[in-house]
Amino acid sequence: MTSFLLLSGSPSRPSRTAALLDDAAQHLDLGGHTATRIDVLDLPAAALLRADTTHPAIQNALAAVDLADALVIGTPVYKASFSGVLKTFLDLLPQKALAGKAVLPLATGGTIAHLLSIDYALRPVLQSLSPRHVAPGRFVLDTHLVKEGPGRGISDPTARRAVHQAVEQFVAESSTTQSSLTEPALSA
Amino acid sequence: MTTRIAVITAGITEPSSTRLLADRLAEATVRALGGPSAASVDVIDVRDIAHDVTNHVLTGFASPELQERLDLVAEADALIVSSPIYTASYSGLFKMLIDVLPKDSLRDKPVLLGATGGTARHSLAIDHALRPLFAYLGALVSPVAVFAASEDWGSTEAGRLGERIERAGGAFARLLTGAPAPKQVDPFENVTPFEALLADVTGAA
Ligand SMILES: Cc1cc2nc3c(=O)[nH]c(=O)nc-3n(C[C@H](O)[C@H](O)[C@H](O)COP(=O)(O)O)c2cc1C
Numbered sequence: 001m002t003s004f005l006l007l008s009g010s011p012s013r014p015s016r017t018a019a020l021l022d023d024a025a026q027h028l029d030l031g032g033h034t035a036t037r038i039d040v041l042d043l044p045a046a047a048l049l050r051a052d053t054t055h056p057a058i059q060n061a062l063a064a065v066d067l068a069d070a071l072v073i074g075t076p077v078y079k080a081s082f083s084g085v086l087k088t089f090l091d092l093l094p095q096k097a098l099a100g101k102a103v104l105p106l107a108t109g110g111t112i113a114h115l116l117s118i119d120y121a122l123r124p125v126l127q128s129l130s131p132r133h134v135a136p137g138r139f140v141l142d143t144h145l146v147k148e149g150p151g152r153g154i155s156d157p158t159a160r161r162a163v164h165q166a167v168e169q170f171v172a173e174s175s176t177t178q179s180s181l182t183e184p185a186l187s188a
Numbered sequence: 189m190t191t192r193i194a195v196i197t198a199g200i201t202e203p204s205s206t207r208l209l210a211d212r213l214a215e216a217t218v219r220a221l222g223g224p225s226a227a228s229v230d231v232i233d234v235r236d237i238a239h240d241v242t243n244h245v246l247t248g249f250a251s252p253e254l255q256e257r258l259d260l261v262a263e264a265d266a267l268i269v270s271s272p273i274y275t276a277s278y279s280g281l282f283k284m285l286i287d288v289l290p291k292d293s294l295r296d297k298p299v300l301l302g303a304t305g306g307t308a309r310h311s312l313a314i315d316h317a318l319r320p321l322f323a324y325l326g327a328l329v330s331p332v333a334v335f336a337a338s339e340d341w342g343s344t345e346a347g348r349l350g351e352r353i354e355r356a357g358g359a360f361a362r363l364l365t366g367a368p369a370p371k372q373v374d375p376f377e378n379v380t381p382f383e384a385l386l387a388d389v390t391g392a393a
Binding site for chain 2: 011041045046049050051078079080081082083084085086087088089090091093120121124125127128129
């Protein structure tokens with residue numbers, strides 16, 4: 001079984017990015033997978049800003065990253081890039097924190113003109129943490145998301161299908177490599 | 189008229205090489221502008237207002253202390269920034285301050301970029317992370333930026349970092365004053381004509 005971690009870097013509450021991740025998590029559930037969740041917003045701000053990795057809540061979050069086989073990382077697009085809040089958490093991770101792990105980046109933004117921020121701003125940061133694989137990301141327009149109340153999640157059918165497809169493909173890739181890693185050697 | 193320079197520095201360690209780079213870039217710029225009578229410098233150390241920045245990100249409201257700094261940035265004639273490079277990009281704290289800058293507060297503003305890192309291997313983060321961010325903000329980014337790796341501060345390399353800082357300050361001052369770049373030495377200006385070279389070989393003329 002693959003263990004997933006969903007990480008939200010949105011400072012808003014309620015948040016469209018969080019709603020997007022929850023939608024993705026439900027889709028994972030339907031496929032029989034379990035997923036844990038971290039919202040950077042819930043972590044102690046002072047410890048985060050001082051990069052205090054001795055704080056118990058920060059240690060728990062770092063342990064959750066360590067335990068996960070695959071991460072879904074969500075960020076709102078701010079100023080044509082990832083949010084500063086998401087980055088404060090990524091800044092705490094050890095240099096090889098994503099070694100052996102797969103990552104699916106998801107972004108929400110107000111304009112499709114900033115779609116490439118996933119590949120030009122976020123991807124190099126993720127790549128620097130030495131993941132096994134960074135899957136093609138998905139960008140969802142904020143107008144295609146409902147952040148609270150009934151219908152919370154992806155409201156646009158095309159966007160929903162696209163995200164669910166990306167999640168399914170990510171699950172398939174994450175589990176294949178997982179099993180191929182544990183496969184006995186030919187000579188065994 | 190004095191040039192008002194705002195400096196944003198986002199190092200979190202104490203002492204901070206990011207802060208040191210910011211100060212050195214400001215000094216070099218002031219020197220190139222003609223000394224302390226030509227320019228004033230206001231330093232905004234994001235570490236001092238980290239809590240206010242966080243509250244602004246979460247609630248959308250600026251404390252008076254933060255507002256004062258945001259106004260300094262908006263009203264400055266020029267901005268110098270210095271961020272540590274973490275995971276191949278600007279730090280989260282630095283980006284949080286950028287996230288709360290009012291829209292258009294950096295439009296057309298001349299900006300000098302500085303960044304520090306543990307290794308020269310991440311030098312390109314200036315051109316691939318910081319430069320696009322300031323392009324989006326509509327700033328007029330100076331062509332010469334400075335990346336200072338830990339080893340650059342060491343005794344043998346210190347002179348070279350000093351040269352790079354002076355060069356960046358000089359280029360930034362020219363951007364601010366509209367002064368032309370110093371004339372490049374053209375290695376082909378006084379070249380021997382090709383015919384003369386040929387004449388040597390063939391013995392003609
Ligand atoms: C400070 C700020 C800056 C923003 N900058 C951008 C931007 O550059 N590009 C974009 O597409 N959307 C931008 N947006 C819109 C948000 O990315 C979008 O509304 C997102 O879905 C918000 O997600 P959240 O509800 O999880 O915070 C910005 C929003 C804020 C508050």
